[in-house]
Amino acid sequence: MIESKVLPTDYVTKPADLVTSTGRSLRTDEMIINMGPQHPSTHGVLRLEIVVDGEIVVDVIPHIGYLHRCFEKHAEHMTNYQQVIPYADRMDYVASMNNDWGYALAVERLLKIQVPPRVEYIRVIMAELQRIASHLIALGTFGIDMGAFTPFLWCFRDRERILDLFEMTCGARLLYNYIWVGGVSHDLPAKFVERAKDFCAYFKPKIKEFNDLLTYNEIFIKRTANVGVLPRDIGINYACSGPMLRGSGIDWDLRRDDPYGVYNDVEWEVQIGRGEMGTVGDVWDRFIVKVREMEQSVRIIEQALAKIPDGNVQAAIPKRIRPDAGEIYVRTESPRGELGFYIISDGTTSPYRVKARSPAFANLSVIHEIARGCMIADLVAIVGSTDIVLGEVDR
Amino acid sequence: MEQLFQSLAGNPIVVSVLLALPPLIFILLYALVTVYLEMKIAAHMQDRVAYMRTGWHGVLQPVADMLKLIQKEDIIPSSGDKILFILAPYLIFMGTYAGFAAIPFSPAYVGSNVNLGVFYIVAATSIVVVGLLMSGWASNNKWSLLGSMRSAAQLVSYELPTILAILVAVMLTGSLNLQEVIQAQAGGFWNWTVFGGGSVSVVQKIFLLPFTITSFLILFTASLAEVNRTPFDLPEAESELVQGYNTEYSGMKFAIFYLSEYANMFLVSAVATCLFLGGWQSPFGEALNGPFWGVFWLVLKGMGFVVLQIWIRWTLPRLRVDQLMYTSWKVLTPMLFVCIFAVGFILVL
Numbered sequence: 001m002i003e004s005k006v007l008p009t010d011y012v013t014k015p016a017d018l019v020t021s022t023g024r025s026l027r028t029d030e031m032i033i034n035m036g037p038q039h040p041s042t043h044g045v046l047r048l049e050i051v052v053d054g055e056i057v058v059d060v061i062p063h064i065g066y067l068h069r070c071f072e073k074h075a076e077h078m079t080n081y082q083q084v085i086p087y088a089d090r091m092d093y094v095a096s097m098n099n100d101w102g103y104a105l106a107v108e109r110l111l112k113i114q115v116p117p118r119v120e121y122i123r124v125i126m127a128e129l130q131r132i133a134s135h136l137i138a139l140g141t142f143g144i145d146m147g148a149f150t151p152f153l154w155c156f157r158d159r160e161r162i163l164d165l166f167e168m169t170c171g172a173r174l175l176y177n178y179i180w181v182g183g184v185s186h187d188l189p190a191k192f193v194e195r196a197k198d199f200c201a202y203f204k205p206k207i208k209e210f211n212d213l214l215t216y217n218e219i220f221i222k223r224t225a226n227v228g229v230l231p232r233d234i235g236i237n238y239a240c241s242g243p244m245l246r247g248s249g250i251d252w253d254l255r256r257d258d259p260y261g262v263y264n265d266v267e268w269e270v271q272i273g274r275g276e277m278g279t280v281g282d283v284w285d286r287f288i289v290k291v292r293e294m295e296q297s298v299r300i301i302e303q304a305l306a307k308i309p310d311g312n313v314q315a316a317i318p319k320r321i322r323p324d325a326g327e328i329y330v331r332t333e334s335p336r337g338e339l340g341f342y343i344i345s346d347g348t349t350s351p352y353r354v355k356a357r358s359p360a361f362a363n364l365s366v367i368h369e370i371a372r373g374c375m376i377a378d379l380v381a382i383v384g385s386t387d388i389v390l391g392e393v394d395r
Numbered sequence: 396m397e398q399l400f401q402s403l404a405g406n407p408i409v410v411s412v413l414l415a416l417p418p419l420i421f422i423l424l425y426a427l428v429t430v431y432l433e434m435k436i437a438a439h440m441q442d443r444v445a446y447m448r449t450g451w452h453g454v455l456q457p458v459a460d461m462l463k464l465i466q467k468e469d470i471i472p473s474s475g476d477k478i479l480f481i482l483a484p485y486l487i488f489m490g491t492y493a494g495f496a497a498i499p500f501s502p503a504y505v506g507s508n509v510n511l512g513v514f515y516i517v518a519a520t521s522i523v524v525v526g527l528l529m530s531g532w533a534s535n536n537k538w539s540l541l542g543s544m545r546s547a548a549q550l551v552s553y554e555l556p557t558i559l560a561i562l563v564a565v566m567l568t569g570s571l572n573l574q575e576v577i578q579a580q581a582g583g584f585w586n587w588t589v590f591g592g593g594s595v596s597v598v599q600k601i602f603l604l605p606f607t608i609t610s611f612l613i614l615f616t617a618s619l620a621e622v623n624r625t626p627f628d629l630p631e632a633e634s635e636l637v638q639g640y641n642t643e644y645s646g647m648k649f650a651i652f653y654l655s656e657y658a659n660m661f662l663v664s665a666v667a668t669c670l671f672l673g674g675w676q677s678p679f680g681e682a683l684n685g686p687f688w689g690v691f692w693l694v695l696k697g698m699g700f701v702v703l704q705i706w707i708r709w710t711l712p713r714l715r716v717d718q719l720m721y722t723s724w725k726v727l728t729p730m731l732f733v734c735i736f737a738v739g740f741i742l743v744l
Binding site: 031033039040054055143146147148149150153154157213214217219220222223375376377378 | 437440441442443537538541544545625626628629636637709710711712713714715716717718
C-alpha cells in the first residue's frame with residue numbers, strides 16, 4: 001500500500017545512522033497514521049495517510065473523494081444552463097460568488113454576449129467581498145491549526161458583516177445563486193452601497209488588529225517561517241495557483257493577467273510572497289499574501305463602489321439558452337486560485353460536458369512534495385496554508 | 396488546625412482524613428469557578444458572551460456540564476488495556492492532589508507540614524507523567540500515544556527549569572519548608588522573594604532584583620508547560636493530535652482529567668506564589684494578616700495567576716515540539732544557571 005520512498009535529506013534525526021557498540025542498528029519502524037477524515041485540522045473530510053517516524057513525517061498520501069457530489073454529471077443533466085449555477089455554488093461553499101461568476105462567464109463567452117456595465121461592477125464587488133470572506137475563513141482556521149483560537153472568532157465576526165451584505169442583496173448567506181448567466185438575479189438593494197462603504201471603513205483597522213494578534217506574533221512566525229517551503233518550479237509543475245503560487249514569489253494573478261470583469265478599470269496590486277520572515281514560499285508567505293490580498297480587495301471594492309454606473313442588471317438573452325455547438329475554457333481567479341470551467345455545447349439547452357478545474361485540487365496535490373521530512377505539527381500548518389475546501393477538491 | 400482536629404477526633408487516621416478534606420473541597424469548588432471564568436474570559440476576548448441561559452449569566456453551566464459528564468456513557472476501548480485505562484485518570488488526579496498536601500493555605504492550615512515541602516510537591520506531581528503515559532498507551536490510539544509521548548518529554552524537560560527556579564527562592568529564604576519560606580517573606584510586599592526577600596540589605600536587593608524577577612518569570616513559564624497550557628499545550632494539541640492522551644476518554648474519567656488539569660493550574664500558581672510572592676502574607680506588612688486573611692491572600696494571588704494562564708491561553712499560538720525542547724534546554728535552563736550563580740554571589744558578598 002505504501003510505496004517505499006527515499007527519505008528526505010533534511011531528516012531531523014537519522015535513527016538508521018545510529019548503531020550500538022555491537023554494531024546493531026537503532027533504526028525503528030515507522031508508524032502509519034490516518035489523519036482524517038474526522039480530524040479537526042483537515043478542513044473538511046480530507047484523509048491524509050501519514051507515515052511517521054516519531055514526530056517526523058516520512059510520507060503523506062492524501063486520499064480524497066469523501067465529498068464527491070457528481071457536480072459535472074449533474075451539470076450535464078440539467079434542462080437549462082442556468083440550472084447549473086446552484087450546483088456551482090456548492091463546489092467551493094465558502095466562495096460561492098466566485099464559482100457562480102466563473103460558470104456564468106464561461107456560458108456568456110460561449111454565447112458571445114456582453115453583460116451590462118452595472119453587472120460587471122456588481123460582480124466585481126461581490127467577488128471581492130467573497131474573496132475577503134473566504135480569506136477570513138482561511139486565515140482564521142489556520143490560526144486554529146496553530147493553536148490560536150481567538151483570531152478565528154475575530155475573523156468570523158468580520159465575515160458575518162460580509163454575509164449580512166450578501167443576505168440583504170440576495171437573501172442567502174452561503175449559497176447565493178446570485179450571479180446568473182447574462183447578469184445577476186437582483187439589483188443591489190437601496191442601501192447596499194452605503195453599507196458596503198461602511199464595511200470597508202470598518203474592516204481596514206480590523207486587518208491591522210488581526211496582524212497584531214497573530215501574523216506578527218513571535219511564536220506564530222517561529223511556527224510558520226521556513227516551514228513547508230514550496231519552490232517556484234515545483235509550484236508551477238504541479239499547476240498550483242492563487243495565493244499558493246503567489247506565496248512562492250510568482251507574480252501571477254488572472255484578474256490582471258487574463259482580465260475579466262472590470263479589474264482593469266480599478267487600481268490594485270498583485271501581492272506576492274517575499275520571504276520576509278524566512279524563505280520565499282514558506283507557510284508564512286502564503287499567509288501574508290492572503291492578508292494583503294484582503295487589503296487589495298478592500299481597495300477594489302471601494303473604487304468599484306465609487307464608480308458603479310446605473311443601468312440594467314440583466315443582459316437581453318433568450319429565456320432558453322441554446323449556445324451554438326462548440327467548446328470553451330474560461331478561467332477566473334477564485335480565492336484559491338485558477339478556477340476554470342470547460343464547457344462543451346452540442347447546441348441543445350443543456351451542456352454536453354462541464355469540467356471544473358478546481359484550484360484546491362491542484363494545490364492539494366503538492367502536499368506530499370513539501371511535507372516530507374517535516375513534523376506532524378508542520379504538516380498541519382502546511383495543509384492549513386494550502387487553504388483547501390474539500391467541496392471543491394471533490395466536487 | 397491539626398490540634399483542633401486532634402481534640403475533636405482523637406484517632407490519628409480520622410485526623411488525617413479530616414486534614415485531607417479541605418484541599419479536596421477547595422479543588423472541586425475552584426474547578427467550578429475556573430471553568431466558568433475560563434469560558435467567560437475566552438468569550439469576551441473573542442467578542443462573544445458565552446453561555447447566558449443557565450442561571451444569571453450562565454453561572455450554573457459548570458454544574459450542568461458536570462452533571463452531563465457524570466451521566467455520560469463510560470466507554471473503554473475494547474482493544475485497549477482496560478486496567479491501565481481505568482487507572483490512569485485517577486493516578487493523574489492523585490499526583491496533583493498529593494501536591495496540595497504541602498501547600499500552606501494559611502499560617503494555621505497546611506495539609507502536611509513536611510520539611511522538604513517544595514521538594515515533595517515537585518516529586519509528587521511527577522507522578523502525573525506516569526498517568527499520562529498510561530492513558531496514552533492504554534487507549535490503543537495512535538494520536539493518544541503521540542500525545543502522551545509528547546507530554547512525558549515535555550514534563551520531564553520542564554521539571555528542570557522549575558526546580559532551578561525553586562532553588563533561587565530556596566537560596567533566598569533558606570528553607571525547603573513552605574511555611575518557613577513564607578515566614579521568611581514577612582513584612583510587606585517589598586520583602587517578597589521576587590523583590591529579593593526579607594533577609595537581605597537594600598543594596599543587595601537592588602542587585603538581586605533582575606535575577607529574582609527573571610527566575611520568577613521563568614518559573615511561571617515553566618509552570619505553564621507543566622500544566623500543558625498554551626503555548627505549551629502540545630500534548631493535547633487539538634488541531635494536531637485530536638485531543639492528545641485523553642482522546643478516548645469519556646464521561647467521568649474525562650471529567651477527572653479536566654479536574655486535575657484545573658487543579659494543577661492552581662497548584663503551580665500556589666507554589667509560585669508561596670516561593671516568590673509571599674504566599675499567605677498580606678502585601679501590607681502586618682495589616683490584614685492572619686489565619687483567615689491568609690487563605691484570602693493565597694487564593695487571591697493563586698487565582699490571579701490562573702487568570703493570567705487563561706489570558707495567555709486565548710492569546711498565543713502553540714509552539715512546535717522541537718521549539719518547546721529548545722526553549723527549555725537552551726534558553727530557560729542556562730538563564731537560570733546564571734541566576735543561581737548571581738544570586739549566590741550577591742548573597743555571599
